[in-house]
Amino acid sequence: MALKKSLLVCTPLEAPTMEKMLASMDKAKAEGADLVELRIDSMSFSHISEVESLIKQRTLPAIVSFRLNSSGISIKSESKSTGLQVLRLALELDVEFVEMEYEVAFDIIMDKHRFKCSNSQIIISSYVNGGKPSMEKLGHLIACMQSIGADFIKLAVDVDYITDLPPIFQMLTHCHVPLIAFAVGSRGLISQLLGPKFGGFFVYGSVGSQLIPGLPSLVSLKQVYKLEHINVDTKVFGLVSNPVGHSKSPILHNLALRHAGYNGIYVPMLVDDVAKFFKTYTWMDFAGFSVGIPHKEAAIGCCDEVHPLAKSIGAVNTIVRRPTDGKLVGYNTDCEACITAIEDAIREKQASNGGITRNSPIAGKLFVLVGAGGAGRAIAFGAKDRGARVIIFNRNYERAKALAAAVCGEALPYKYLERFCPENGMILANASAVGMEPRLNETPVSKEALRSYELVFDAVYTPRNTRLLQEAVEVGAIVVSGVEMFIRQALGQFRLFTGGPAPEEFVRKLVQEQV
Template structure:
């Protein structure tokens, strides 16, 4: 079995029986894997002939590996060597030798006896915060085995720990496979091909592995086979970031417009440190999400006047001419225009139409005083709304109210706040976001006072808040509408004007 692609997408199979392994190989094949790593250390067999049968009958090219998760005894080493020798005898495409389990002499013996198999020498670098020096030393040690390919599996504590990995990929003199473990290591796989990686690991459907994209997203969303050294990097900086739908929208839009870019999730703990480490022009633009929208302002060299007045950015562009970071806010107009359009549609239905903003003069109740809340507060105020802010941390609500010149009230008063009918409610908090989608910021009974209810949360698309608002007769606006509008604004900034509006809208409403 041969490999036809320059970029090989593989998945690790940790199974306990021949039947389970065979089933998983077929599933990996269906999901687009080019190759499977058969992790024999988890495999239970009473006789080596069972493993031999599996290796002969497999339907995909394979790596056979044996990595012990705990200190291994002499009997375990003997089994490991027996497995690796069998794989070489059967001409398995790749045979991986864990240098922490067996000595370099075993690698030399396998190299000498192999016919067509490629030998991979691997090691595990634990402890987090790997330095270039640590990785270089590991690579030198692996190279000394004489193996065809070397492989590093690395623990990372922060996303910035992945930067040395990209350096190693670019400068390694020997074919190198690298995998950074944990959620913050995800970009080691998604961006690896830009730096020369020829193997990318994905997880099998239904078997989530931190730090690994799924096989289906590699093939269908990111299409990593098209990533090359000239690909420009974009992403969403957030914590958490797993809920973001940005990659599902921006990556197809890049391909639709013929733009050589990739958009990835970036799980960032310290936004200032992130920009310090990933400072080259290849990192061209970013969406900014929870909780970094305000802190990111301080990371920018220049800030658009609207974003500056709001005090929060949701988009950052690295200017190619000088590498400076320029901050923008596309949340503000996205939210306000979505609410205005919904109210205008309601007015048309009732036979009323006006060129004045339908928000003007309305009592606008805002829940949440974070980055999105700031954008919405400034936007509503600019349209002439009477804004009242509620936030779990009352001091934060008062600070935003002072900045916007409006009122703030304690969060516990929200359900009882009803000075008039026909108000507008905007939820800019994370209440109701998956996985806590059973929550809502306000009682259903209190919603009867509102003409329109907007929820910035878009996972799930139809939140409990919106469901209950619909049930009491309010007009509802989903966070998905705000998402697509702000994303269109971002995409124009990312690509200097390109934005396939109809295409991006169709993706959002068909897939989200």
């Protein structure tokens, strides 16, 4: 089975039986994998002939591996014997690739003359654990691995933080031997997605619902990221957040960038320390960032310049690296996105009743805000700007009071939210994480209390129809989903990222289909 692509997408397969391994292989093929890694150590087999049968029935090019020492514990002699038997069999059968761990590769390489007629290419791999990797450490390991006859070197690096990844990208750029290198775990995801920009030719993807932390799904690789189009000139955009897995921004931005013919990729980045992140990645070709929970306030201190609106809010959700001088400029597209979505919903209802106010329809209204984080700050300043009377509830009362003082509003203890009802026709905006996974069944305000509100907005957009919105509909309130805010703020970000017009019609259709 020939492999002539410049970028190979591989799916690692683990299964207890030959039948299940073959079924997983068929699924990987259907989802677009170029080859599979058959992890034979995951199988239970009574005789080596079962492995032989699996290899001969493969429907995709394959890597045959038998992991012995990835856990770092001592290798049992019987396990090592079985593993060596499997790897030698794979060489005899001319499997496309045979992967062996560095610690046991000598046992195969020493008698490599037995397999001089084999067409298999040998991958020597090492699991790098224990501490932040360095260029020196990785370079020395690669040199040692190459010296024993590898066709390809593979490094799986265990990292604690996303800021530990630069040595991996630098090795991909400067290594003079064919190198497969990536970080394991959810904080290492961009090592897979951005590898091709730095010369990587090998990407791993998970199949079906068998998601593996740090590995993109095959479906996302083929439909969202399309890494075969990534090159050294590709501009990198990303979402800086924690958590990040729930976000639909990668789907929206990647498809929008391609629709506009822009050479860019947008990646999710699980960031723990936002200040350290920006200091670490000054060298990389990052052109812009979306900033999510909980970094919107802290990220403002990472910017060289901040737009006046974002500065007054005290939070940014968008950072652009200015091409002329490389400075980071912070913006806030959340504010207008939320407030205009609320205003348009009220105006639509007014129009259906035969009239529209010329001023903002929220002017003079009591605007109840739940949440005083980055999104909450944007909403509070937007409501104040439109002349609303802002009341803020937040579990951290001190944060609520600080935000209320900034917008000339009022803060009340969170325990009073349920009973707060000074007047009817109020507006409720939820800018907290209540209703977001894993708190899907929760709501900040009971159904009965919602009867006092004319409109209910929920910044949560996954799920699209939160419990809060469902119950607001049931009591007759106007509802505005976080999806609408998501669309509007993303359109604003796209214009800032690319300097060109945003494909609004395309984005709206895309969100309706994907989010």
